[in-house]
Amino acid sequence: MDDRCEKIRLQKYMAHCGVASRRHSEELIRSGKVKVNGKVITEMGFLVSDQDIVEVEGKIIKKEDKKIYIMLNKPAGYITSAVDPRGRKTVLDLIKGVSERIYPVGRLDYDTTGLLLLTNDGDFAYRATHPGKEITKTYLAEVLGTPSNKALDALRNGVEIDGRLTSPAQVEIVEMKDNSTVLKIVIHEGRNRQVKKMCEAVGHRVIKLARIKFGNLTLGNLRPGEWRYLSQAEVSQILGGKNGHIK
Ligand code: URA
Secondary structure, X not given: OOOOOOOEEHHXXXXXOOOOOHHHHHHHHHOOOEEEOOEEOOXXXXXXXXXXXXXXXXXXXXXXXXXXXXXXXXXOOOEOOOOOOOOOOEHHHHOOOOOOOOEEOOOOOOOOEEEEEEEOOHHHHHHHHOHHHOOXXXXXXXXXXXXXXXXXXXXXXXXXXXXXXXXXXXXXXXXXOXXXXXXEEEEOOOOOOHHHHHHHHOOOOEEEEEEEEEOOEEOOOOOOOOEEEOOHHHHHHHHOOOOOOOO
16 A cells, blocks of 8 residues: 555654654644644544645644654753743754754753653654653652661652652662762653652652663763764664664
8 A cells, every 4th residue: 555545643643744742742633733634633533644734833744754863961951842931941952953853752850961862753752751661761869868768668669749659660879978869760650750759759859860861771971962863773772673764
């Protein structure tokens, strides 16, 4: 079959076009910002093919052929979204010379530093962030005080944040300072401000947070503010063996 005629769900099509992640695409559909062949579509299962004209916020979108995968060492003081209504600097300000419309995979807080992935591949973003896919994220969290063994065990076994228990985590002390402790925390969920909320739940405020690993991907020599393209092997690790086209 000519794959231009293949029908796929509208949110998947939008993600393939590099508009946004699948989840964000669903939000755009739900809020009436997407038209197919001139008609607003708010239905989630709506099927489209390359023969259809899809408009997002008035702009016709086309399938991106070239997939882009980038790793950034995010400095503090940058917001992880494509635009900020408050006019703060965004991580995209750090990625110069890339003409494709890329977006961050998941989120790091304004003051969090470290490994952030950006892509225009919705499947990649979905696989990288979906909790069921078990991709681990490793953080160094400096917390005030010294967590007791009981607090560490609670973090490992699950603490309640936003009314729901967190999944089991790996937690170990890597450094003890005068008034603070550096913890290495490995989680595979990506809930909003998860590490800070977990530590707060056991009585320890996070004063510094850095993501040092995403799955098995590490920052290597990337300094804060620097970025590089992922290798084919790195992309495949996240996609679970599926190959992407790497620049
Ligand atoms: N957990 C947080 O609390 N903040 C981040 O930026 C990432 C994980």
